[in-house]
Amino acid sequence: MTDWLVHPPRWLGNGWLTLRHVEAMLDGLLYTSLLSLAVIATGTLLGCALGIARHQARARWLAWPLAALHNGVRNVPLLVQVLFWYFGIGALLPESWMLWLNTPRVLLQLGDWALPWPSFELLAAWWALSLYATAFIAGDIRSGLNAVPPGQWEAARASGMRQWQVLRYVVLPQAWRTAWPPVLGSYLNTLKNTSLTMAIGVMELSYRARQIDAETLLTFQSFALASVLYVLLIVLVQRLLRPRQRAAWGAA
Amino acid sequence: MNTGIVTNNLLFFLVGAWPAGPLGGLALTVLLGAGAGLLASALGLAWGIALAQCRGWLHLALHASSELLRAIPVLLLMFWCYFLLPIVFKVDIPGVLTVLLALALVSGAYLAHAVAAGIAAVPSGQREAALACGLTPRQALRFVLLPQALRTVWPSFVNQCVTLLKDTSLAYIVGVAEFTFVANQVNNREQVYPLEVFSFVALVYLLLCSGVQWLGKRLLAGRHAPKSG
Structure with a gap:
């Protein structure tokens, strides 16, 4: 009866993943989550800055370079950007900096547990993904700012607030509310985008899946497990962060 | 800046090993983008109409499958196709x-959502x-609803085409010799001017994607022209 459990059909390969493989996969999931978290933090910060700057910049000498930077990052494949920073940054930075970046050391020591300095490929991945996320979040923020009626600016200015106060207390809170759903979409894309960093050897979830596939030849099992973990992570983040639904969406 | 690495390998960048081997490089990227774009448009349109x-x-079932496709990284989906298609067929x-x-498949899933939303956004009085x-x-669908829906959805189509064009670079990971793959080959062979190689590649993609976006805007303007008169 349960023979297929011991001997799965031929196209599934000759066995199942062992606990060790599942653990390696979960380790990859942790890597993916932490990298995403770091990228989302940086991307949100820089994205807000770029979005506000693009919205506020009137002078052509400032507006034009910002637009070029923004469109440049958005219209180049992420993989090319990852490779660019990974291989190319060595040619940009002085040798002493590269040495410093590549030196292994302990970042944080908590009893027996030590947080090591991230590897160079992890740094490059973080930087490339952050820039990419920045460009998309900036676009979302800018649209949100554009959606705030100009009367809000004028009224706030007329009541004696300074320019930055209007932005901080009147316009940004409203813009953020409009921008939040697309920003959340950018976060979810960031999560999926971390998979590209396997190309430079970051040991995240996709990398592990492929490694385990190569080791065990259980292609279906390893990719299925990785896919399920991705979907769970996406659904979890979506549930946690989605805006409060209005009544129109049903009684859920 | 050493431009020699680009000019010396220019033909390889453009067509890969062709004509001695299979077509590759930028030509393959453009072909892949155009082919997948057409296929995705047809799929997304049919899927979206069915969804609506x-x-x-x-x-x-239609909704769940498109959600699933959108929740998995494209890279993983490529591995899936790589593994499953030969078994199925x-x-x-x-x-x-x-x-x-x-x-x-991925772009079609994204477009399906856009098309369904576009159809839902047409005021119900139009259908009635x-x-x-x-x-x-x-x-009513063919002559009244769809023309209006497609006008709203058009920017999503253009954006999806740009995304798709960028995503062709992922073919590098499954060993298809498109532009990014070829660039990486050149980089690995020469090993001295990575900055130049990848700057060139980035610039070409930038031009390509900006061109698609510009074309999309022009076509939309053309569609709106009779209406705004």
Whole structure:
């Protein structure tokens, strides 16, 4: 009866993943989550800055370079950007900096547990993904700012607030509310985008899946497990962060 | 800046090993993008219409499958196609075709949502009026609802095409010799000017994607022209 459990059909390969493989996969999931978290933090910060700057910049000498930077990052494949920073940054930075970046050391020591300095490929991945996320979040923020009626600016200015106060207390809170759903979409894309960093050897979830596939030849099992973990992570983040639904969406 | 590395390998960048080997490089990227774009448009349109028209379990199945495709990284989906398609169809499928199908599937799933939302956004009075005029439901969809919906959805189509074009670079990971793959080959062979190689590649993609965006805007302007008169 349960023979297929011991001997799965031929196209599934000759066995199942062992606990060790599942653990390696979960380790990859942790890597993916932490990298995403770091990228989302940086991307949100820089994205807000770029979005506000693009919205506020009137002078052509400032507006034009910002637009070029923004469109440049958005219209180049992420993989090319990852490779660019990974291989190319060595040619940009002085040798002493590269040495410093590549030196292994302990970042944080908590009893027996030590947080090591991230590897160079992890740094490059973080930087490339952050820039990419920045460009998309900036676009979302800018649209949100554009959606705030100009009367809000004028009224706030007329009541004696300074320019930055209007932005901080009147316009940004409203813009953020409009921008939040697309920003959340950018976060979810960031999560999926971390998979590209396997190309430079970051040991995240996709990398592990492929490694385990190569080791065990259980292609279906390893990719299925990785896919399920991705979907769970996406659904979890979506549930946690989605805006409060209005009544129109049903009684859920 | 050493431009020699680009000019010396220019032909390789453009067409890969062709004509001695299979077509590759930028030419393959453009072909992949165009082919997957056409396929994705057709798939997304049909899928979106079905999503908007069907009820019950069929709607649920269409919705769930597109959500699933959107929740998995494209890269993983490519591996899936790479692995599953030969088993399902019992034939050896070349890598290029796998990538084409994977990209069309993902983009189609994204477009399906956009098309369904576009149809839902057409005021319900339009459909009722069309039916009252004696059009069959099919005619109402074809001549009244879709033309309006597609105008709203057009920017999503253009954006999706740009995304798709960028995603062709992922074919590098399954060993299809498109532009990024070829660039990496050159980089690995020469090993001295990575900055130049990848700057050039980035610039070409930038031009390509900006061109698609510009073309999309021009076409939309053309569509709006008779209306704004």
